[in-house]
Amino acid sequence: MTNYHVKLQAAYVAKNVEDAEDAIGIAISQIGKSLNKGKLDYVDIELGLTLCPECSEPVDCVLVVARTAIVGIILSMRVFNAESPEHALRIAKASIGKALKDIPLEEIDVVDF
Structure with a gap:
């Protein structure tokens, strides 16, 4: 049995937002509330990054159109005593x-530690 660090990407839709910063705040807050209700306060929440098509620099993973935003969020957690990376991924996705x-939710990375 091995311990793994699993990273997942989530897409959150935020409505009635003023701008990208507002959308990011709402997304992180709402996901945090949902995880805390499920007693998953050990899951780390980060804003996702994407590459700018023009300059290839990393930028926040958020798109706002007509006061509605989609925000890319990275969720990571440690999974203990899993049989394989696939097993750790299934545990993380289920939790x-x-x-x-x-x-x-979509897999980004599964690394043993």
């Missing part, structure tokens, strides 16, 4: 997915 029912 986080219960708290964030309508939010899509």
